[in-house]
Amino acid sequence: MSARAPDRTLSERVAEIARDVAGPAAADVDAKARFPHEAFAALRAIGALSALVPVEEGGAGASLAEVGRATEELGRYCASTAMIFAMHQIQVACLVRHGRSPVFADLRRRLVEEQLLLASATTELGIGGDVRTSSCAVETVGERYRLEKNAPVISYALHADAIFVTARATPDSPPSDQVLTVCLKDDIELEPTGEWDTLGFRGTCSPGFVIRSEGPLSHVLDDTYGDMSARTMLPVSHSLWGHVWLGIADAAVENARRFVRKAARSKPGTTPPGALRLVEVVTQHQQLAELVHGAAARFDSVSHDDDVLTSVGFAIAMNNVKLAASTLVIDIVGRSLLVVGIAGYREDGPFAMGRLLRDAYGGALMVNNDRIAGNTAQLLLVHKD
């Protein structure tokens, strides 16, 4: 069903969906904190959800850089849509890079044909926010797994076709010895434990749930989660999240540019007061764009080199991308608002920036920057280069 127009790139086609579908729905998605159905129907129709699946398996065989560009385009118009798209692609990357058995090949086939939406449940109540430890465990009953997890957030859980759940490998395993289980929708029971009424990323619909799942043991991925985290989750997450924030920054800077141009047109010959501030904003925006695009390109260039991916230097570099990008976006949106002034502070009108501002703050909080900085501080103790 993936209708491919080979002459146009994935990001070009996604850009069109972002502008024509995600953008017009963004205000409503934000106001109602609802799932962006229309954008995902359109993304499914062009096969975008299987973009990372290799060509020989029916996907687009897209690079992380290309999926990143697509994410950025969505982020320009609706950050929630972009964030869901990014989180989905992170799970796809795990499935592609770590799902070696026929069961997972079959799941990739379904992903291509049915354009399944994949979610994840990594955080857990009582682990203090450290996703590299779990309290719940995979229990083995004959040839089947059973698990129960109290997750304070699961993004778009109610709209997903499968949820990738971290848990200790066995009930006797230490908290850090984790595996990732692919829990299919039909194998899941979700008991809601809260609401999702947040400042930003409202359309990601991420309340808490107790998730209970039982299914074939073959749905537990072979590689340990620690391995997948270093080789795939960490670099892909930080690159793609970065593209979401870059998309928000793109929109803010575009707003500021439009505003200054409009002011210049009304008084030709005089430089508008916001023009100099716009220079600062554009300079920062370039830093963010180079940083984020560079991160994806860096991953693509070493994506099969396990020695590089599991090195301390690479982990530090990816942590740096997250820390820098998530703080830059707040600064860029804030400064853009200063350029636009009251027209951006208004909740109505063509320059409104409230949603951009609220969404921008999400980046530094999701996987808290202080936790990441603490991790980098540790790694720097041993890093030599």
Added chain:
Amino acid sequence: MSDTATIVRTVLEEHGRLAVPVDGLQNESDLYAAGLTSHASVNVMLALEDAFDLEFPERLLKKATFSSLGSIVEAIDEIRVDA
């Protein structure tokens, strides 16, 4: 058992924060499955650098180096040969 292996075991016992006693582990046992976290592995490495008076080069700073007692001893032997 070589002296190196004995010291590595002592360091692991002290800084590895494993879920099981180091005495019960084989040279090939998976330390991550025994509860070694990346946080603890950093401390183990710092303690090894102090105990053996050497520095782990960048190329050995990867998960595989600390995956078992055997691989740690191998890494230390390698660093000493290079020195």
